[in-house]
Amino acid sequence: MRPLPSLDDIRKGGKLALSRMLTRLETEAETAEVAGFLDEACTNGAGLVLGLTGPPGVGKSTLTDALIRNYRSSGLSVAVLAIDPSSQFTGGALLGDRTRLQTDPDDAAVFVRSMAARDRLGGLSDHAIAAIAMLRAVVDRVIVESVGIGQSEGDLVQACDTLLLCIQPGSGDSLQFMKAGIMELPDVVAVTKADMGASARRAASDVAGALSLSRQMQTGWRVPVCEVSARTGQGLDDLVAAVSDHGEFMDRTGALVPKRLRQQGHWLRDMVRTRFGTAGLETVVKQLSETSVQPFGTYRRIALELSARLERPAAD
Incomplete structure (x- = not known):
């Protein structure tokens, strides 16, 4: 897998760099690298x-x-x-x-x-x-x-x-x-x-x-x-x-910084709810209430945890 470009590389790369990065955000959405890239973008x-x-x-x-x-x-x-x-x-x-x-x-x-x-x-x-x-x-x-x-x-x-x-x-x-x-x-x-x-x-x-x-x-x-x-x-x-x-x-x-932090918290909750439903959201509500600065990395961690629970065989 090719390393992700920096934000500065994308700024300098014009339309082609933007287009390629958007495609990678869609095709590699579950990777730790993309989550880290997006969390950095949130702070910039x-x-x-x-x-x-x-x-x-x-x-x-x-x-x-x-x-x-x-x-x-x-x-x-x-x-x-x-x-x-x-x-x-x-x-x-x-x-x-x-x-x-x-x-x-x-x-x-x-x-x-x-x-x-x-x-x-x-x-x-x-x-x-x-x-x-x-x-x-x-x-x-x-x-x-x-x-x-x-x-x-x-x-x-x-x-x-x-x-x-x-x-x-x-x-x-x-x-x-x-x-x-x-x-x-x-x-x-x-x-x-x-x-x-x-x-x-x-x-x-x-x-x-x-x-x-x-x-x-x-x-x-x-x-x-x-x-x-x-x-x-x-x-x-x-x-x-x-x-x-x-x-x-x-x-x-x-008002801008608090507004964006609230939005990021909303993104995180919405992503979890969309994929795992209300029951999934309730199991991680404490994590969600404490994290909004790194919404994409936190979502990836939660998604891996909940996916593992779903794949685990039920106890007899």
Whole structure:
């Protein structure tokens, strides 16, 4: 088995190095070397992770395109992880969001990868979590675009630094979000297709009303609502500024490090629960409560322990 590259090697290696490493994260996920690599990446996550979610057809891919161009004009490197639903036959990504992104193939500082949700209904698989941990350690901005069908919004909260919720005017989405309690999740809201005029302004007003009772009361962060048209560029600078403001807010208040530690603890519990169920989770609850700094190494140790228990013949 070839030795794993260092994070610095991947930063310097461009798209090819990123692509090869993501493949190894999937094919060698159970090895101690990969677990150690990912735990190191968790402690070196200098890049900011923007989670982009919203219902299908809201314009997430078009907005992602516009965000890539904006970040690249500022000299920032960008990685996009597009989470798609999975084929029940092959397990692969069905939508292939990267085919809808108009990126420059010669730009070494832009990397796009589609990844299947696997057995998560629109959510983030273990491979996606590992990919996010690695990408945020080697690029300036990571955009995680979910398919947006319910569970993904909750999963994204546990994987990103800033959650951007996209709402389309005139579709009744805002009322559905209010009913579902999803307004408790976003850090920034974008009303897309702002060039539609009055209907976009009305949607923004509805969302602002729903946000008045959201978690901003608890965190001190007032969730901004931005009207943006990725097609015309209207409001894009304001949206990028709002995302940047949220990152600065987390730095200023010291919220980023504790948030990432909580996320890593959540990853660990979720990985154990997904593979071994609630019973497996209960047998190692003490270990899980005491470890979140090295989630991947701890998961590997727990998985080996629980697998050995399952393979052990039952006592007569």
